Amino acid sequence: xxxxxxxxxxxxxxxxxxxxxxxxxxxxxxxxxxxxxxxxxxxxxxxxxxxxxxxxxxxxxxxxxxxxxxxxxxxxxxxxxxxxxxxxxxxxxxxxxxxxxxxxxxxxxxxxxxxxxxxxxxxxxxxxxxxxxxxxxxxxxxxxxxxxxxxxxxxxxxxxxxxxxxxxxxxxxxxxxxxxxxxxxxxxxxxxxxxxxxxxxxxxxxxxxxxxxxxxxxxxxxxxxxxxxxxxxxxx
Amino acid sequence: xxxxxxxxxxxxxxxxxxxxxxxxxxxxxxxxxxxxxxxxxxxxxxxxxxxxxxxxxxxxxxxxxxxxxxxxxxxxxxxxxxxxxxxxxxxxxxxxxxxxxxxxxxxxxxxxxxxxxxxxxxxxxxxxxxxxxxxxxxxxxxxxxxxxxxxxxxxxxxxxxxxxxxxxxxxxxxxxxxxxxxxxxxxxxxxxxxxxxxxxxxxxxxxxxxxxxxxxxxxxxxxxxxxxxxxxxxxxxxx
Numbered sequence: 001x002x003x004x005x006x007x008x009x010x011x012x013x014x015x016x017x018x019x020x021x022x023x024x025x026x027x028x029x030x031x032x033x034x035x036x037x038x039x040x041x042x043x044x045x046x047x048x049x050x051x052x053x054x055x056x057x058x059x060x061x062x063x064x065x066x067x068x069x070x071x072x073x074x075x076x077x078x079x080x081x082x083x084x085x086x087x088x089x090x091x092x093x094x095x096x097x098x099x100x101x102x103x104x105x106x107x108x109x110x111x112x113x114x115x116x117x118x119x120x121x122x123x124x125x126x127x128x129x130x131x132x133x134x135x136x137x138x139x140x141x142x143x144x145x146x147x148x149x150x151x152x153x154x155x156x157x158x159x160x161x162x163x164x165x166x167x168x169x170x171x172x173x174x175x176x177x178x179x180x181x182x183x184x185x186x187x188x189x190x191x192x193x194x195x196x197x198x199x200x201x202x203x204x205x206x207x208x209x210x211x212x213x214x215x216x217x218x219x220x221x222x223x224x225x226x227x228x229x230x231x232x233x234x235x236x
Numbered sequence: 237x238x239x240x241x242x243x244x245x246x247x248x249x250x251x252x253x254x255x256x257x258x259x260x261x262x263x264x265x266x267x268x269x270x271x272x273x274x275x276x277x278x279x280x281x282x283x284x285x286x287x288x289x290x291x292x293x294x295x296x297x298x299x300x301x302x303x304x305x306x307x308x309x310x311x312x313x314x315x316x317x318x319x320x321x322x323x324x325x326x327x328x329x330x331x332x333x334x335x336x337x338x339x340x341x342x343x344x345x346x347x348x349x350x351x352x353x354x355x356x357x358x359x360x361x362x363x364x365x366x367x368x369x370x371x372x373x374x375x376x377x378x379x380x381x382x383x384x385x386x387x388x389x390x391x392x393x394x395x396x397x398x399x400x401x402x403x404x405x406x407x408x409x410x411x412x413x414x415x416x417x418x419x420x421x422x423x424x425x426x427x428x429x430x431x432x433x434x435x436x437x438x439x440x441x442x443x444x445x446x447x448x449x450x451x452x453x454x455x456x457x458x459x460x461x462x463x464x465x466x467x468x469x470x471x472x473x474x475x
Binding site (some may be wrong): 034035036063065067068071075095096098099100101146147150151180181182183223225 | 237238268365395398399402403406407409410426427430431433434435436439450451453454456
């Protein structure tokens with residue numbers, strides 16, 4: 001199995017197998033936990049590290065608009081403009097339209113609406129084709145399911161997610177999806193965890209990783225001005 | 237580097253100086269973020285907002301203040317008691333108030349004071365959006381206060397209010413503002429409280445004795461005792 005580096009110091013080493021370090025390539029991972037434990041930061045790091053290795057990324061932002069996303073990453077010293085210019089990063093922004101601002105669509109930026117999963121799926125199709133043409137080894141981030149759950153009925157979000165995961169996996173992507181625990185009903189949460197290959201739980205102090213092939217690891221982590229850094233961990 | 241604005245609360249900016257800097261960075265509230273301030277009733281949440289507002293006004297940062305529990309005349313007088321005179325700032329269009337409270341005499345509507353009602357979130361959102369446009373034209377570095385979201389949640393479908401709140405947050409951030417939203421802990425559905433926390437950038441909890449910064453951009457957890465005095469909240473040394 002080939003692996004992709006997450007870019008999270010400590011995590012790649014923790015998950016290292018014979019054939020490489022990092023996440024299993026072309027799998028889907030749900031990152032979940034309570035609010036403010038670093039889920040978005042995790043996805044910034046994952047996307048940025050890939051971009052740094054010239055792996056293209058399809059980034060769907062639903063909690064923060066493009067301006068805020070760029071600013072949040074800049075706070076860690078991760079600058080996106082170069083990758084946008086190189087057309088390595090394709091952003092779908094489904095929330096800026098709610099604030100009443102009009103952001104022009106470009107070759108690598110598409111806006112959508114938070115309460116219109118059908119439109120979002122169309123944009124995902126366009127975006128996937130765009131990054132796929134650059135490389136069939138690409139990353140995709142969906143940050144996060146939290147706001148979609150506030151604006152849409154739960155079954156609709158789940159249906160969207162299933163289609164999204166299938167499409168991206170078929171295209172060859174290594175997929176990350178974020179979710180704030182407790183926002184949807186327990187039944188929906190069970191579905192979310194069952195339709196992905198791997199889950200990562202963050203609780204503010206510990207990160208726990210569980211893969212589809214029953215690799216389970218846990219480690220303490222800190223959020224620093226360089227992003228998430230893992231302490232010593234163990235494979236269970 | 238994270239820019240922080242002065243809070244106006246005695247001891248707060250000292251508590252929030254980022255640790256690993258060489259003493260150059262200043263503490264305060266990270267600029268262009270949303271802070272959730274929560275805790276039980278009567279522990280100083282409104283006082284915190286008063287000091288935050290006045291600190292902004294006195295440094296030329298306009299403020300958009302949405303009040304739901306206390307009517308604005310009460311706030312006006314309470315702030316006078318703290319030594320914060322608002323008259324000049326209202327005359328200069330620096331302070332804009334949306335009064336959605338339903339108790340006592342309300343002031344007449346004027347360019348800087350508008351009435352609304354907690355049962356009418358659409359009207360609140362329209363007035364708030366207009367207010368954001370107006371104060372941010374004055375200075376994009378403005379402050380916003382929502383004190384509190386609780387009364388609006390009590391009178392409406394909570395998920396509808398979460399959508400209104402998300403819209404408010406996006407507008408404030410897009411325009412460049414920094415806002416505080418207060419909430420009475422435990423008065424809404426647990427799911428709603430998780431959503432509020434996920435929408436905020438910073439989370440501060442107060443319980444009458446201790447102020448806990450549960451989460452703040454660029455900062456670890458912090459904790460300090462505090463007292464409610466005639467000059468507002470005063471924070472003690474970090475615990």
